[in-house]
Amino acid sequence: MIKMTGIGALALLASLGACGSPEQPADDTAPAAEMDMDGPYAKSEMAMDKAMKAAVGVDAGDTWVKKMIAHHDGAIAMSRIVLGLEPTADVAKMAQMTIDNQGAEIEALKALARNGTADPESARLYEAAMTEMHSEMMAASGATPSETYLAKMLAHHRGAVAMSDIALANGATGAVRAQIEETRAEQLEEIAMVEAMLRGEPMTMQTQAKSAAAAPAATAKPAAPKAAAAKAAPAKPAAATPTAESAAEPEASPTCAPEHRAAGHC
Secondary structure: OOOOOHHHHHHHHHHHHHHOOOOOOOOOOOOHHHHOOOOOOHHHHHHHHHHHHHOOOOOHHHHHHHHHHHHHHHHHHHHHHHHOOOOOHHHHHHHHHHHHHHHHHHHHHHHHOOOOOOOHHHHHOOHHHHHHHHHHHHHOOOOOHHHHHHHHHHHHHHHHHHHHHHHHOOOOOHHHHHHHHHHHHHHHHHHHHHHHHHOOOOOOOOOOOHHHHOOOOOOOOOOOOOHHHHOOOOOOOOOOOOOHHHHHOOOOOOOOOHHHHHOOOO
């Protein structure tokens, strides 16, 4: 029997501990969703998550604005990807509508973004909702590229609703609050539409693309005024109407002799 000293025993235990159990993974802390990088959307999803985490505003409302810009950018990127994967006609229509609508809303959000010192506490309000959205998007899949896109967009829209609820509950006011409420309503409409499409129903989105809806309706120009209306023609003098007195008076004749005129004969 080999007799081991205390130091030798400690060294042996340390070496065994360093080897670890062969069944134990090298790193069990990385989320499974983040390790799934094989799909066509994975790169854009990771880029969106990174951009959303980096977006921080001066308060909860401004943080929502800046995170939603990154959120919409992600939807546009995914929509462009699916258009290159031969989607169904309805999915292609939805993807193009998403590109148009989200692009228009990004411009509206940029106009609302404020300058100032970033507030990290306001960003922490959204961490749980963003993490859940990202995990669900990365895990979502379907039998076809079209189904996968729909499943991921469903998680994407639900995340926007959750973030909007957080902003509304944390003091967003004024024009930012109005935009949050509008975005939330639109995302709920799209959730219902995507759920129906995943059930095999046709696309029935009633709202038009914002680029078309925002365009002012063409109005007929007023007709140019006619010359007679622009410049009133001078009124013609009314013809003199003889009065009873003037009709009763005999008209003096230039050939009436003076004595006949004196006698009242002319």
